[in-house]
């Protein structure tokens with residue numbers, strides 16, 4: 576019988592994870608069954624326990640359960656411990672291992688797929704929520720010249736600066752503080768695009784040849800990428816590559832085999848032509 580995996584969240588109907596992992600399984604010949612599970616907002620732990628009791632081997636975790644997944648893990652990887660958020664659970668008889676593959680997924684998409692080196696670059700990370708927290712350390716591991724974290728609620732960005740400044744050159748502030756600054760890479764890790772809005776960015780933040788990256792995916796238009804395009808940025812990417820790469824990292828954790836991602840990214844892009852990366 577195929578080993579059983581699932582993505583758990585609320586809502587979950589929109590999730591592309593079943594499609595991605597089914598494609599990985601076909602490509603690698605790994606015999607797995609992967610489904611999407613809607614957990615009631617007050618019953619995450621029970622839903623995970625039931626899946627595990629029925630022989631489930633692992634889960635991806637999405638909004639809004641990443642912090643809860645951290646709490647139910649009996650062991651955390653270092654990157655999950657640092658992010659205090661779990662997007663991948665691996666079950667054995669003895670333990671629930673919690674991992675966070677979001678940061679590795681983002682960095683691999685930027686560095687490998689988009690061929691954009693982070694080393695000595697000026698990087699702006701917008702947002703200080705769960706997604707931002709998970710990517711700070713993987714970004715710093717590539718030694719950018721500076722990583723500036725800007726958030727609407729300045730205090731949350733400051734807390735990330737405090738936590739991570741021992742790993743690299745980190746600054747924090749709100750959007751007004753960015754006036755007069757230029758960046759080689761601007762990453763939108765806010766959920767503003769979901770509501771069709773844009774953090775109040777000052778003009779002139781994009782350096783020549785910069786890359787604008789919106790973690791959001793699957794929406795008709797990204798106000799952030801539109802803003803970047805209007806201000807002369809020609810390298811644009813949405814979060815489809817990150818989504819596929821974090822999934823590949825989870826698949827590797829579970830199965831010990833690294834699937835190829837380019838064809839899967841291409842497949843998802845062709846479903847959502849508007850998001851094609853340039």
Ligand code: NDP
Nearest residue numbers: 702703704705706727728764765766767774790814817818
């Ligand atoms: P959270 O709810 O944890 O954080 C939301 C962040 O967005 C906060 O920093 C919040 O600021 C900010 N924000 C929300 N609305 C606005 C606005 N109108 N203007 C300015 N800032 C705003 O969400 P996550 O961190 O979990 O997710 C963020 C995004 O990343 C989502 O779009 C999600 O889909 C995407 N994502 C993509 C992944 C991928 O694989 N491609 C993986 C994980 C996430 P404040 O603190 O002031 O409230």
